[in-house]
Amino acid sequence: MMNLMQLLRQYGAMTLVIGVTTLGVVACKSVTTNDTVDYKSSGAVRGPNLAYPPDLITAQADRRYIVQDGTATMSEYNAAVKKSVDTRKNVMTGIPGMRIARDGERRWLVVEKPAPELYPQIKDFWQENGFLLVIDSPSTGIMETDWSENRAKISQDFIRSIVGSALDSIYDTGERDKYKTRLEVSKPGETEIYITQRGAIEKCTSDSTGNCISTIWTARPNDPELEAIFLARLMERLGMTQEQAKAQVAVPLGPKTPKAKLIQDGPNTAHIEMAAGFDRAWRDTGLALDRSNFTVEDRNRTNGVYYVRYVNPKDLGDTKGFFSNLFSSKDDSSLKAKKYLVVVKSTGDSSSTVYVQDADGRPENTAAGLQLLTLLTEQLTR
Structure with missing residues (x-):
């Protein structure tokens, strides 16, 4: 039987009160399950600060992208950044040559655009998807989100439907995700974009009787499908249609x-x-x-x-x-x-x-x- 702490995590204190007074109704199973990805609502309900400590946040403002032929100077780079910031729009109209590259079980995005022009767009992309950035370094092409909760994993059960969004913050999946994005310049005018996910899960620490007495955050395996979802979304953000983006990401990966x-x-x-x-x-x-x-x-x-x-x-x-x-x-x-x-x-x-x-x-x-x-x-x- 689920103990009190576990019930509180799943339903929240107020929901438990409703559940006691409507026990016969509560026995109903969840009516819908939302299996999409949605981090947008997590900012208001996140609770503790999930960012890295300050000593791990290092935006290296005095460095630049590595371009293989060595023709890019700092002045040219700064001019390109200024131009991209001044001229960028909400959504690009489309980028020729944008494609998903594969190597075995790995995917990444290749875009025929200079990295300084892409960086502001990708930064906007993560913010639009409900994330805060704890590392934001346009000079190195590296950004990293904070730890965030995928609220779409919370079942839309009968009780939650009655309570509504007013008490939405008492629900918690017990999982957190963060994403790293790295822009690599493999050759002039072409940028490789890598998105990687890390996950954490909250697990119970039980006493000798099996009761949950406390919880501890531990790592959970990397999820390549979450990475694929955000690669497809980024392709849409950069101008590709949803159907085209999903089709490119859906191509099977090679053998490990x-x-x-x-x-x-x-x-x-x-x-x-x-x-x-x-x-x-x-x-x-x-x-x-x-x-x-x-x-x-x-x-x-x-x-x-x-x-x-x-x-x-x-x-x-x-x-x-x-x-x-x-x-x-x-x-x-x-x-x-x-x-x-x-x-x-x-x-x-x-x-x-x-x-x-x-x-x-x-x-x-x-x-x-x-x-x-x-x-x-x-x-x-x-």
Whole structure:
């Protein structure tokens, strides 16, 4: 039988009162289930602050996109940003050559437009979909939403229909999502757009009798379908019809092919071997970082370097759970992210190596470095 805490989470205190007085009616099953995605209403009911602590929010205003031919100067970039801001409209009229690219089980969007022109449109897109941005860095092409709740997962049951929207805030799915967007310039005039999702779920901690005595936030698996939904929505936002966007995203992905292996050279020394050329290894490593607990501050594709921050949950020194700290509104000084360099190096036409360095560019031959590579390998082989 569901205990009181679980009932309160599902129906809320007021709904429980109604349920007691109308017990015969309450037995009715849910009449509808809304399986769409809707984060727009979550801002008013979110409750605790779900943003990263300030030490993880770093908008690098003095950096720029990496363009492979090296012809873009800072003045040209700033002029392009100013032009895109001055001339942008609510919705683009359409972009020739916009398409979904695939590699195995991964999707991303390719747009034949310069990244500085696209960035403001993509920023508007996330805000229009009900998100706040905790990382907003047009100079690096990186943005990240706060933790938000998909309110469409809440069943429209009989009781909720009676109570109406006045008490909507007492309902909670017990799940949160956040999305990272990264713009990569693979060649002049063409931009790759990557959207990755991370999820958290609130789980009960039970006593010896099985009663839920408290809850803890834990990670839940990445959901590629949510990423696909927002890729399709972004294509619509950039001018493609809904039917065209859905058709492109609906094309089946290729087979999953493990192409990464962790090689341990010593007690705390290791590297990742990838059966892929540099372009593919660079892309897959970026996606693995986005889907893990790494914050990509910047990257240099020419040198094969991702500049990242990472918080080791073991450094928190408590049992509240990693996500509980992220969701906390207080400034927890113990939650400090360390800087690392994740280096991707080509070793042949179809082989590459990934290794970790400290913030000064020295080999990270420590337990922390081995842990980072282990986490990356897990993501690369999923």
